[in-house]
Amino acid sequence: MTWEGAPLPTSRSRLAAVLRATKEVVSIDAVAKTLDLDRTAAAKVLSRWREQGWLRRIGHGLYVPVPLDLAGSEQVVEDPWVLVPALFGESYIGGWTAAHHWDLTEQLFNETIVFTTRRISKKRVLAQGVAFVLRHTSVKRTFGLKSIWRGSLRVSISDPTRTVIDILAMPELGGGIDHVADCLAELRKSSAYDAALLINYGEQFGNGAVFKRLGFLAETRLHDFELAAACRARLTQGYAQLDPALKSGHLQTAWRLWVPERWKGGAP
Template identity: 45%
Template sequence: MESSMPNTPDSGRSRSRSRSRERIGKLLREGGDVFTVADAARILGLGNEDAAKTLARWCKQGWLGRVKRGIYIPIPVESISKDRALEDAWILIPDLFGLSYVGGWSAAEHWDLTEQIFRSICVFTTRPVAKRQQVIHNIPFVVKHVPTDHLFGLKVVWKKEVKLSVSDPTRTIVDMLSNLRAGGGISHIVDCFKNYTKSPQFKPPQLIEYAERLGNAAVFKRLGFLAERLLSPDHFLVMACKERLSKGNAQLDTALRGNKLITRWRLFVPAMLSFEMEPTA
């Protein structure tokens, strides 16, 4: 009669480690590149509290990285540090910011409207924003709140099976003219606008439509001013913007107050700024 192996503490720990590895493998296979406590609870068949404790333990063991409270990512075996930047940080955006879209300079990079490379990711979200600048898992984000009725002019993109939205080229330009900081400053916005007018995505009527929906009167003053210099004085955009001028004066560059008033555009322009505004070819 064969004797059975004794049930020692070491064998019990071995079985426990084996079960843990199986559960980790299941989570990594089914959880994707980013997952929440609720995702882990569903995949592992646990309650939310037990799932949270399990994820916290695996973080300490180096299997997972905690991006933010309740949001985790897998750590590759070859990774030196769990605080590494993600290969494509956009996959974090839906879980971090909810109903949102990538915009501003980040969208300009996506649509090849700029040659500049920005380290920060510009995000517009419908969630309340306590801090405009946030660093999450070594990734810097610049975040702006928008109302839900401003979620227009967006395109769906997929990053590693994660679905998210990015402003289309026209909406990107309008957003940057409305919020100059989201455009990286007026000089960069001018370069993006030049590239936009030379691209197949250049849609003047859509620019006017989006600007009207956004509801920032300063956009028409800045857009008309730029179009007059970069396109032509009788271009459709110039005429359409003139028809929509509101009372009062605006600043071309809110970071550098203008001392020269362009009366026909009701726009203060810094005299020291020359944007090399040759007409586009």
């Protein structure tokens, strides 16, 4: 039986049916399917529920339910990670956010790093009082991911090794090269450490700066000369900076890497 032609239940009953079907995030398509409405009618229903204070808009055509005890608050989603699939499509949690999740760092960051295959116009988005830092990634680079349950939703996150590769490629998303070096050292001490996988992921990622930074840190910070040798065998032409955000006036010729003065003798 469809909703058209049948006695309509109360708005609360209709909302309850939608929430049972959608859990954390409510979309126009989900309302249309659950209530057997066209998209225009579904959008009007959502707008009315928003006006009544039962839902809060988090993005284009996307809403979250508002618990009664949080109706006056800015953030109504307990776990902002559940917003990621709906807001950013094919995506994954990465950078310093993933590093903290995998215990590679104890440092907490206020912003959540998300890599998405969608075209992005903004690198920072606010939703539900949470700041998401966005980076575009290609489909071919969506490897080395894990699926984890957050409530009733599965969210993708970079595994520990992929997390380190990403922050080696983009030190700013790891909190800077000093913090990246700390995360690499923590990975080395963990049960997840796999030097061969680091090399494999680095090759798949396809960014020459990764092996320059990884090799330099392997040699000077980890004193892992086997890993350093594997990186040296994969050095590309040209020069990179250890951290593009830092003034780097010293050239480590062996690694084709410009490093800050305090790094010229190796990892400080």
